Amino acid sequence: MHAYRSHSCAALTSANVGDTVRLSGWVHRVRDHGGVLFIDLRDHYGVTQVLCDPDSPVFSDVEKVRSEWCIRIDGNVKARDESLINPKLPTGEIEVYIRDLEVLGQSAELPLMVFGDQEYPEETRLTYRYLDLRREKMQENMKLRSDVVASIRKRMWDQEFREYQTPIITASSPEGARDFLVPSRLHPGKFYALPQAPQQFKQLLMVSGFDKYFQIAPCFRDEDPRADRSPTDFYQLDMEMSFVEQQDVFDTIAPVLAGVFEEFGGGKKVDAPETWEQISYRDAALWYGSDKPDLRNPIKMQVVSDHFRGSGFAIFAKLLEQDGTEIRAIPAPTGGSRKFCDRMNAYAQKEGLPGMGYIFWRDQGEGMEAAGPLAKNIGPERTEAIRQQLGLGVGDAAFFLGGKPKAFEAIAGRARNVIGEELKLIDEDRFAFAWIVDFPIYEADEETGKIDFEHNPFSMPQGGMDALDGDPLKVLGYQYDLACNGYELVSGAIRNHRPEIMFKAFEIAGYDEAEVRKRFGGMVNAFQYGAPPHGGCAAGIDRIVMLLAGEQNIREVILFPMNQRAEDLMMDAPNDPTSDQLMELGLRVIPQD
Numbered sequence: 001m002h003a004y005r006s007h008s009c010a011a012l013t014s015a016n017v018g019d020t021v022r023l024s025g026w027v028h029r030v031r032d033h034g035g036v037l038f039i040d041l042r043d044h045y046g047v048t049q050v051l052c053d054p055d056s057p058v059f060s061d062v063e064k065v066r067s068e069w070c071i072r073i074d075g076n077v078k079a080r081d082e083s084l085i086n087p088k089l090p091t092g093e094i095e096v097y098i099r100d101l102e103v104l105g106q107s108a109e110l111p112l113m114v115f116g117d118q119e120y121p122e123e124t125r126l127t128y129r130y131l132d133l134r135r136e137k138m139q140e141n142m143k144l145r146s147d148v149v150a151s152i153r154k155r156m157w158d159q160e161f162r163e164y165q166t167p168i169i170t171a172s173s174p175e176g177a178r179d180f181l182v183p184s185r186l187h188p189g190k191f192y193a194l195p196q197a198p199q200q201f202k203q204l205l206m207v208s209g210f211d212k213y214f215q216i217a218p219c220f221r222d223e224d225p226r227a228d229r230s231p232t233d234f235y236q237l238d239m240e241m242s243f244v245e246q247q248d249v250f251d252t253i254a255p256v257l258a259g260v261f262e263e264f265g266g267g268k269k270v271d272a273p274e275t276w277e278q279i280s281y282r283d284a285a286l287w288y289g290s291d292k293p294d295l296r297n298p299i300k301m302q303v304v305s306d307h308f309r310g311s312g313f314a315i316f317a318k319l320l321e322q323d324g325t326e327i328r329a330i331p332a333p334t335g336g337s338r339k340f341c342d343r344m345n346a347y348a349q350k351e352g353l354p355g356m357g358y359i360f361w362r363d364q365g366e367g368m369e370a371a372g373p374l375a376k377n378i379g380p381e382r383t384e385a386i387r388q389q390l391g392l393g394v395g396d397a398a399f400f401l402g403g404k405p406k407a408f409e410a411i412a413g414r415a416r417n418v419i420g421e422e423l424k425l426i427d428e429d430r431f432a433f434a435w436i437v438d439f440p441i442y443e444a445d446e447e448t449g450k451i452d453f454e455h456n457p458f459s460m461p462q463g464g465m466d467a468l469d470g471d472p473l474k475v476l477g478y479q480y481d482l483a484c485n486g487y488e489l490v491s492g493a494i495r496n497h498r499p500e501i502m503f504k505a506f507e508i509a510g511y512d513e514a515e516v517r518k519r520f521g522g523m524v525n526a527f528q529y530g531a532p533p534h535g536g537c538a539a540g541i542d543r544i545v546m547l548l549a550g551e552q553n554i555r556e557v558i559l560f561p562m563n564q565r566a567e568d569l570m571m572d573a574p575n576d577p578t579s580d581q582l583m584e585l586g587l588r589v590i591p592q593d
Contacts (some may be wrong), residue, residue: 004072004104010046014093016077021096023048024072024104026134027065029115037062039098040115041073044139048091050075052098061101068114068134070105073098122555127569129560141557145545148264149216152237152541155256161212161239166201168218169193173200173520178222180232188586194220194233197538199458200523202240203495206534207526214239216541222566227553228487228543231566240536246478246494249535250276250435253490257482257539261431264548269430276482280438285405286328289413294486295432297420301412304329304400307386313357313377319402327402328412331390332419335397336360340422341372344399347418351411353401359383360397368394417486431484431547438462439479442472442508452509455479459493460535461505468504478535485547492537499527 004024012021025043032038036053039062050073052062065071075096086092111127112120114134125132132138153163172179172193179193195201197219205213217238225231237256241249254273261270277295284291287300305326308316319325335341341358348356357374370383390398399415401408420426441461443454451472459477461467467475482490496502502524506516517524545557555561562568582588 008045009041009043009048010090012048012077012091012094012096014079017079017094019077020074020099021077022072022074023050023096025070026114027067027069027071029067030065039065041071046090048094048096049080049086049089050096050098056098058098058101061103062098065101065103066107068107068110068131069103070107072102072104074100122563123569126555126561126563129570133559138556141545141549141551142559144264144549145541145557148260148545148548149541151260151263152256153216155259156214156237156239159212159252159256161214162210163215164205164210164213165215166195166198166205166217168195170195170201171522180220180222183585183587185585196221197236198238200520202238202536203458203497203523203534204526206240206242207529207531211242212239213241213536217538225562225564225566228546230542230554230558230561231564232562235541237539237541238536239538240534242532242534244494244533244535246437246480246535249492249494249537250480253482253492253537253539254433257433257489257544260544261548265431266548266550269427271431271433273433276433276435278435278437281436281440282438284434284436285409289409289411289416290486291436291481292483292486292488293413293434293436294417294420294426295434295483296427296430296485297417297425299331299333299416299420299425301328301330301416302390303327304386304389307382307389308378308400308402311378311382313374316357316400316402324404325402326405327400328405328408329386329390330356330399330401330412330416330419331392332397332399332423333392333425334395334423335419336362336395337397338371341397341399343422344415344419348399348401348411348415351414353408353411356415357400358397359386359400361387361392361394363394372397374400433482433484433489436481436483437479438476439481440473441475441477441479441505444473450510456493457505457509458496458502460496460498461501464498465501465504468501468508472508480537482537482539487543487547488540489543489547490537490539492535494533494535497527497531497533499524502527 001022006022009023009025023041025041028040028042028047030037030039036051038049038051040047041050052059075098077094077096080093080095112124112131114131169182169192172181177196179196182192182194184190184192198215198217202213215238217236218233219236220233223229223231239253241252254276258270258273281291284293289301303326305320308327309320311317316327341360345355345358359370359372359375361368361370375383386398392398401412439455441453441455441459442451444451455477456479459479462476462478478494480492481488496505503513503516542554542557546554549557551557
């Protein structure tokens with residue numbers, strides 16, 4: 001027999017009754033039923049109930065074991081009494097009578113319990129992550145992650161992609177986030193960087209003639225943490241293709257992701273990729289207040305400025321006299337009560353706004369009546385026009401925000417989400433995907449008017465060189481994101497592979513050719529030697545698994561995550577370098593006041 005086990009703790013069934021077996025695992029819990037000791041023995045695969053009575057030669061040893069001791073047992077498989085069968089367990093028809101026991105590893109007093117669903121502070125969970133990971137939910141999350149990655153790899157290979165590995169140590173390159181710098185011992189005073197993404201390398205692979213590339217790539221960014229973003233490193237499905245247009249990328253990656261969500265989504269509805277909407281960036285901001293809208297929520301915001309222009313509601317009427325301002329409405333089907341409207345108004349005040357105006361419609365017996373401060377100020381004719389535009393009726397409401405859109409869009413988007421959640425309008429049994437397209441390449445500083453890049457500077461402008469001869473603020477890029485249930489899952493672009501267009505694009509933002517060559521010399525030089533049209537995208541593995549696992553925090557699907565302060569509490573990182581290390585690298589740490 002094998003030194004540690006003949007079967008896993010999920011393998012034994014009624015077919016094994018009478019067999020002598022060997023199992024190894026952790027003591028999940030111990031129960032004493034009138035002198036008979038029952039142990040739920042757990043390994044990575046499942047749980048088997050083992051038992052010992054005073055007639056066993058190792059009863060006194062079994063009495064000593066405690067939760068999370070690692071043990072090996074030998075024993076005989078017995079059928080459970082029919083009334084004691086546990087249909088929830090694959091091993092629920094049997095139990096193992098212990099004949100021999102070996103303690104493989106004792107456990108000290110536990111800082112957190114593995115058995116049960118107790119909640120523990122994040123600090124405790126991350127400090128003792130190896131114990132936290134023993135819990136059933138965490139085991140399932142990490143198995144899911146592994147299975148999702150395997151499925152993605154297979155699906156990419158099935159589409160004739162090959163996986164290539166790009167460097168982890170490279171040059172610093174501005175890609176929208178802070179780099180992690182790595183000092184060079186051989187070149188004192190100079191630094192490498194960990195790649196924020198394999199962006200330049202995958203484009204160089206296209207120049208090198210590799211037609212279809214993908215990689216499950218680690219990326220490193222010194223970012224502030226969020227619930228859906230790791231502060232240090234993350235993994236993405238990185239892909240690039242030559243001789244493609246935007247739709248070709250969509251048609252390639254969409255079936256991969258749809259297939260993964262169908263396979264691991266627990267039966268939730270996944271719309272067919274060909275039905276995924278393509279929404280312009282500007283429309284997404286207008287309708288949803290976000291470039292990663294949750295389309296499970298049916299609420300779509302609308303511009304209603306004309307109904308307030310010159311109206312009796314002076315706040316909005318005067319606001320609209322200023323350039324670049326507008327009034328937007330958030331419809332709230334079934335939200336037509338003063339209590340709910342007051343609650344949402346308080347929400348807006350908590351978010352830093354003076355409040356949100358509202359109108360709600362109610363049945364007064366003789367017909368419908370519009371109620372609320374706004375309705376009284378603008379009168380029944382304007383109120384009725386708003387109701388008809390928004391398609392609302394009795395029992396519904398609408399909320400209103402005004403000003404320059406960039407100042408209130410994000411808050412409006414959050415309010416839309418809260419309204420959808422509170423009114424239970426969101427279809428929880430669905431993964432809703434949408435492509436966000438037509439991102440503007442440039443933006444103007446409101447105070448100085450200076451033109452700079454608003455989004456990816458390496459995207460091909462729609463219209464090529466001709467587009468760059470007009471108004472920069474009207475230039476759109478072949479750039480796209482894929483949103484799902486309120487999260488950005490994919491970001492990508494058709495790349496600007498023409499050096500003359502690239503130099504012109506950067507010149508508009510104030511960067512001359514010399515600066516571009518200095519910052520991106522490797523890629524610019526390569527583009528001089530017959531670069532093919534190419535494009536691709538990257539999909540966040542962590543966010544995909546977070547959605548599939550139904551988790552709200554990305555740390556629940558990462559094996560060893562950092563905390564909110566980008567600290568590894570288990571390994572005590574970051575920590576202080578030794579004097580010898582600093583001397584070898586020619587570095588000195590300057591204390592911070």
